[in-house]
Amino acid sequence: MSANREKDDQVQQEKEQPRRRQARGERRIAQLLEAAATVFTTTGYTAASTNAIAREAGVSPGTLYQFFPNKEAIAIELGDRLMHEMRETYGEALAPVGPATPLDEAVGSAVDRFIAFNCEHPVFFALMHGPDIPGRIAEEHDALHATLLSRIEDLLSSFLPDAVPADLTRTAHMCLGMYKVGLELVLGHEGAERDAYVQELKNALIRYLDPLVGDRPGRPDPARTAT
Structure with missing residues (x-):
């Protein structure tokens, strides 16, 4: 035995x-x-x-x-993992909202989740916006960008149910463009100054969207976003 x-x-x-x-x-x-x-x-x-x-x-x-x-293989593997995590992030951040959800609450929640991801993984911004990133990363980022725009449109449709598709697409492009510009400023600062830029980014998005949303239930008080 x-x-x-x-x-x-x-x-x-x-x-x-x-x-x-x-x-x-x-x-x-x-x-x-x-x-x-x-x-x-x-x-x-x-x-x-x-x-x-x-x-x-x-x-x-x-x-x-x-x-x-080589370093390209490293960047591709790193990019794949980050983009998988990013998809999970926007799946949560851009989930449809109820008809009574205030605009500032929806915008604030989405911005907070995306900012948290980028602050935790600053390399994501460095890789995705670098001038010489590997072609495969660029292709995957383009696909991610297209899906992200589609999810933003879905979220916006909760606030703009009567908007035609072309208007939703244009508004989604504007929101994502504003976010990217704001993100660069946020990542360039730390501490209280970073927090201030995050709030400015939220304010800019809310002030852009508020006139489009109109008298929807849950519309924020402009005085709240002015502080």
Whole structure:
């Protein structure tokens, strides 16, 4: 029986070894992606190098090349993960609202969720808006952008039920454009000044949308958004 037990233990160990190697590999990949996020945010994608990423991760370039052939592959993997998380974020932030939901509440909630994501992952802005991002990231970002616009239109239709599709599309483009400009200002500041820019962004969006919404139930008091 002892021989059988030893054989069973050996078989179990052989099964567990690949899993342990896989777990170590996944931890190493996560470590490299975290380092890449720091480097891309600090220097931009174009100026970044695999040596700088390896140095930030505390590993040798040879270790990095075991997992990624070049910085483009690193950026693509990082971008894929970020865009997946971004889709989850806008799925929550741009969910349809009830007819009595105040405009300022809907705008404020959406802005807060998007700002929180971008502040937690500043590399997302650096990667998606860099001048030399890999083509695959650009394509996926374009697809994300189109889906995001569609979700914004769906949210706006809750406030503008009688608007024609062309008007909704135009308004969605304006809202997203205003948000992107405001986001750059938000990310360029910290602390109380960042909070102030977040509020200014909300105010700008509400003041743009308020005249379009008109006398809808839950319309905000203009005095509330002026403070």
